[in-house]
Amino acid sequence: MTVETIEQDFRDKVCQKLRLASEGVSRYRVFTPFMFEDGDHLSIVLRKENGGWVLSDEGHTYMHLTYDLDEKDLLRGTRQKIIGNALSLFSVQDREGELFIPIPDDQYGDALYSFIQALLKITDISYLSRERVRSTFMEDFRGFMEESVPKDRREFDWCDPKHDPQGKYPIDCRINGMARPLYVQALPSDERTRDAMITLLQHERWGLSFRSLAIFEDQEQINRKVLARFTDICEKQFSSLDANRERIKKYIEDFLIK
Amino acid sequence: MAVILTDQEIARLIEEAKPLPSDYQVKIQTRPKRGHKERELDLNGASGSDFRLVLRQSLFNPLDFSAILIYRPPNSNQLFRLRRYNGKSHEHTNSIEGKVFYDFHIHQATQRYQEIGAREDTFAEPTERFAEFQQALNCLFKDCNFQTPFDPQRKLFEEF
Numbered sequence: 001m002t003v004e005t006i007e008q009d010f011r012d013k014v015c016q017k018l019r020l021a022s023e024g025v026s027r028y029r030v031f032t033p034f035m036f037e038d039g040d041h042l043s044i045v046l047r048k049e050n051g052g053w054v055l056s057d058e059g060h061t062y063m064h065l066t067y068d069l070d071e072k073d074l075l076r077g078t079r080q081k082i083i084g085n086a087l088s089l090f091s092v093q094d095r096e097g098e099l100f101i102p103i104p105d106d107q108y109g110d111a112l113y114s115f116i117q118a119l120l121k122i123t124d125i126s127y128l129s130r131e132r133v134r135s136t137f138m139e140d141f142r143g144f145m146e147e148s149v150p151k152d153r154r155e156f157d158w159c160d161p162k163h164d165p166q167g168k169y170p171i172d173c174r175i176n177g178m179a180r181p182l183y184v185q186a187l188p189s190d191e192r193t194r195d196a197m198i199t200l201l202q203h204e205r206w207g208l209s210f211r212s213l214a215i216f217e218d219q220e221q222i223n224r225k226v227l228a229r230f231t232d233i234c235e236k237q238f239s240s241l242d243a244n245r246e247r248i249k250k251y252i253e254d255f256l257i258k
Numbered sequence: 259m260a261v262i263l264t265d266q267e268i269a270r271l272i273e274e275a276k277p278l279p280s281d282y283q284v285k286i287q288t289r290p291k292r293g294h295k296e297r298e299l300d301l302n303g304a305s306g307s308d309f310r311l312v313l314r315q316s317l318f319n320p321l322d323f324s325a326i327l328i329y330r331p332p333n334s335n336q337l338f339r340l341r342r343y344n345g346k347s348h349e350h351t352n353s354i355e356g357k358v359f360y361d362f363h364i365h366q367a368t369q370r371y372q373e374i375g376a377r378e379d380t381f382a383e384p385t386e387r388f389a390e391f392q393q394a395l396n397c398l399f400k401d402c403n404f405q406t407p408f409d410p411q412r413k414l415f416e417e418f
Contacts, residue, residue: 021360029360031349031360033351035351037376037377037380038365038376038377038379038380039350039351039352039353039376039377039380039381039382040344040348040349040350040382041348041349041350041351042348043322043347043348045319056318058293058316058318058319058322058347059292059293059294059316059317059318059319059322060316060319060322060347060348062292062293062294063293063294063296063314063316063322063324064324066291066294066296066314067312067314067324067326067339067342068337071291071292071296096292096293097291097292097293097294097317098293098318135333135334136333136334136335137333140333217333242332242333
């Protein structure tokens with residue numbers, strides 16, 4: 001194949017996938033090959049407005065993003081910055097949720113390229129959201145401790161003020177009010193298990209007197225070597241929070257009345 | 259880490275009975291936001307699964323809408339889209355099957371699209387079962403085993 005043939009093939013393929021279909025008076029659907037991550041193509045309409053032509057998404061792009069995101073999230077933080085940059089870079093306007101670009105001086109092709117690029121940049125926000133899928137284990141743990149331990153008997157993210165003023169060795173929840181406080185660690189991963197082991201060893205080294213309890217998100221997922229070393233240090237462990245709520249509660253209650 | 263559901267698990271979730279609250283019609287009245295109307299309703303399935311009904315409709319184009327059934331796996335903030343009933347406002351491509359169409363369509367979660375790293379409900383098929391938002395919602399209710407509270411008056415006039 002010559003370069004000329006390849007170039008012709010590129011042109012043919014790109015041209016074939018761009019087309020217009022009439023949808024009423026002075027209104028056309030613009031079909032392009034460009035898609036959201038779920039296979040839906042961008043929604044673009046060419047229509048006459050105030051004597052000139054505009055390309056509009058008719059509110060579809062933001063609406064599509066709100067399948068997973070709160071609409072307010074589009075107006076703040078990183079997402080708002082990405083959207084703001086895309087709009088200003090490609091001269092696209094946001095009119096109450098409708099994205100559109102006026103077409104000046106019959107520059108239909110240029111306007112379409114700019115519009116598509118802006119929409120694609122904005123749709124990338126959906127990838128940001130997918131990466132944020134996460135466990136709610138730490139929040140669940142905190143909620144569970146708030147339910148199970150009176151406020152004046154617990155302290156989250158506790159650090160020993162004398163030995164650790166910089167807060168390098170925190171305890172997820174310290175239960176106090178007994179001769180020896182109970183350190184409770186929430187462990188969703190290998191890394192957190194290693195950190196918890198180092199923290200407990202450091203507190204031992206400082207000569208602090210305490211009891212220790214670990215609650216795993218899913219102990220079966222923890223590396224065997226990491227778990228073995230941690231088991232040598234920690235007094236009591238529960239393999240998961242959800243399956244052991246009642247047992248853990250009972251275990252803590254026994255401490256609270258001592 | 260996002261969960262991956264098998265086709266069997268997806269089918270089981272679709273079939274799980276989803277009782278609607280007695281005031282569900284009030285709770286699914288869409289409200290205007292920027293550029294579209296929207297409403298969401300959280301539901302518990304009869305077997306204890308957490309679901310969310312998500313409704314969207316463009317303020318500019320009534321044929322641009324979405325009625326979505328979402329599953330919310332335990333201990334995660336993930337929103338897993340089981341079914342999505344879309345209006346006719348854009349083309350759709352099924353990349354595995356190589357099929358492109360422009361029509362009203364129904365997205366379905368599949369194992370095969372999850373396995374290639376695509377969004378779970380990337381597969382979609384065109385449909386003639388609905389041509390507007392309320393009809394699409396009725397199809398979603400019927401296909402996904404939603405159960406409306408008994409209302410003898412309503413039964414006289416319509417079925418879903």
